Amino acid sequence: MYPGIDIVEIARFEQACRRHSKLVARLFTDRELAELSKKHISSLAARFAGKEAVLKALGTGLSGLSWHDIEILRNEAGEPIVYLSERAQAAARSRGAERVRISLSHSKDTAIASVILE
Secondary structure: EEEEEEEEEEEHHHHHHOOOOHHHHHHHHHHHHHOOOOOOOHHHHHHHHHHHHHHHOOOOOOOOHHHHHEEEOOOOOEEEEEEEEHHHHHHHOOOOOOEEEEEEOOOOOOOOEEEEEO
């Protein structure tokens, strides 16, 4: 089992997105953006924290991966589900992991994500 956790200051994340107009498109896939409204910055920040937590659990950082290699969507019940590209799946398999579990949350000021590769 490999854990990963990340916390994001929502105001700081929002400032970065405003300063760099292409940042949101670089961080999130079209499917993620279709599911989320850019107006809900706290949800975007939580997804970003989720991607960071996955990278920490993989132990790779962005080395050889891109933000689009990790996609976080919701299932019919509203639970967040992580989808990994082939490259990200290979990184997970190299650690003996076959499954990614994720939990996302946010308050007014912060977003947090917890991930376990198993």
